[in-house]
Amino acid sequence: MTRFATYDDELREFTATLLAFETTDGRERPAQEWLLDRLASFGFDTYEWTADAERLADLHEFPDDPDAIPVADRPSVAGVAEFGDPDAGPTVVLNGHVDVVPADEELWETDPFDPVWGETDDGAATLTARGAADMKAGTAMGVFAGRALADAAEDLSLNGRVVVESVVGEEEGGIGAAAAAVDNPYPFERDAAIVTEPTELTPVTATEGSLMKRLHLDGRSAHAARRWNGESVLPHFERIRRAFETLEAERAERVSHPRYGQFSNPWPVNVGTVRAGSWASSVPATLDAEVRIGVAPGETLEGVEAEFEAALADVVDDDEWLSAHPPRFERFSVQFSPSEIDPDEPVVTALRAAMAEAGCPNTEPIGETYGADSRHYIAAGIPTVVFGPGDIDEAHFPNETIVWEEVLTAGEVVTDTVRRLLS
Structure with missing residues (x-):
C-alpha cells in the first residue's frame, strides 16, 4: 500500500x-512544457500530441468548419509508467485538463493567478486561485498518484500501465481529450480511465449533454416616438422563452434517470446571452440569443433538439408576425453528448472499494448536470469514471478555492484504485 500523503x-x-500559469484562451503551451519536463524528471515516458482540426470537424460535437476549432500551438501531454508485464494487465488513464476559464480580476479578492494558501474556520488548509478546483489540483493529484505507484513498484506486484494526462481545451469541448480518444497517441490500448474533475469525492458515472443553439428574431424598426409603427422583437422573444421554460419543466417530470434523483431540475435550459436592438430611441428590430439545453443520458442531441424546435414552431404558428418572419434556430459552438457507464465496470468497483478503505462516505455513483472529457473516452470504448477533489460550485467562480485535505484524500483513493486494477 502506498501512502500518498508523503508527497x-x-x-x-x-x-x-501549475496554478500560476495563466492557461486561458489557448495559452496552455508554457504550462504544458513545464509539466512535460516535470513528468520526465519523475521517470515517466513522455508523450505529446496536438489535435487535428479536420479530424475534430468530422465529429458531430464540433463545428463543421476546421477553422472554427482552435488547435494551433496547444499541445496535450502525458506520462506513462509501466509495471511488471505491462501487456498482461490493464492500462489505466488518469486524465485532467490544464486550461481554465478567464477570471474577472475585479471580482476577486486576490490575484487569480497568484495562488494563496489559507484556512477554513476550523483550520483546514485551503488553496485559492483560478483553476484550484477546476481542475489543476485534480490534474496535479493524478500526476502524483502515478508517481506514487511508480515509486512503490518494487514493493507491489503489478502488471499494466498508468497514464497521467494533461489535456487542453476541455472548456471548449474537449479538444485534447477528443483528439486522444479518436487518434490514440500511445502505442498501446487503454482499458479504463479516471477523469479527476471536482466531484466532492463522489463517483460520477453519468454526465449530462448540452445542446448549444442560437436564436435569431427579426422585427421592424421605428422611431421610439412612434413605436407603434414598429414591431419589437422583445415580446416575441419572451413568448419563446416562456415556451422553452414550460418544456424544461415538463421534461424534468417526464425524463428520468436513476443517477439524477438529487436534482429537481435535472435537464436545465439556460438563456446565456441576449442581444437586441441598436439604439434606445429605436424599436428593437433584431434579437440574437444563445441557449444551452440540457440533454439526459440515454437521449440524443438530435432528439432533444427536435423537441425544442417543435416548441418554437408552436409559438410561431400562433403568431402572425413570426409566421411571416420565421425565426432562425441554429446550432453553434461545441455540442456535448450525454454519456454514462455501467456502475459495475471494474474501474468503478475498484474506485468504490478504495473509497470505502479511505473512509469516504459517498460511494454511491451519481450523475451530474455538467459535461466532461469522460464522454470522449467512453465513446471510444474506454470505461471512464469521474472522481476528484473539490466542489463544482467553486468552478468558474471568483475566489475559486479547494480544501487541501480533499486533494490528499483523492490522491490516496486514486492511487489505491489503480493498484487494485493492476494487481
Missing part, C-alpha cells in the same frame, strides 16, 4: 506552480 509538500509546490 504533500512536493504536491503543494507542484500545484501552486
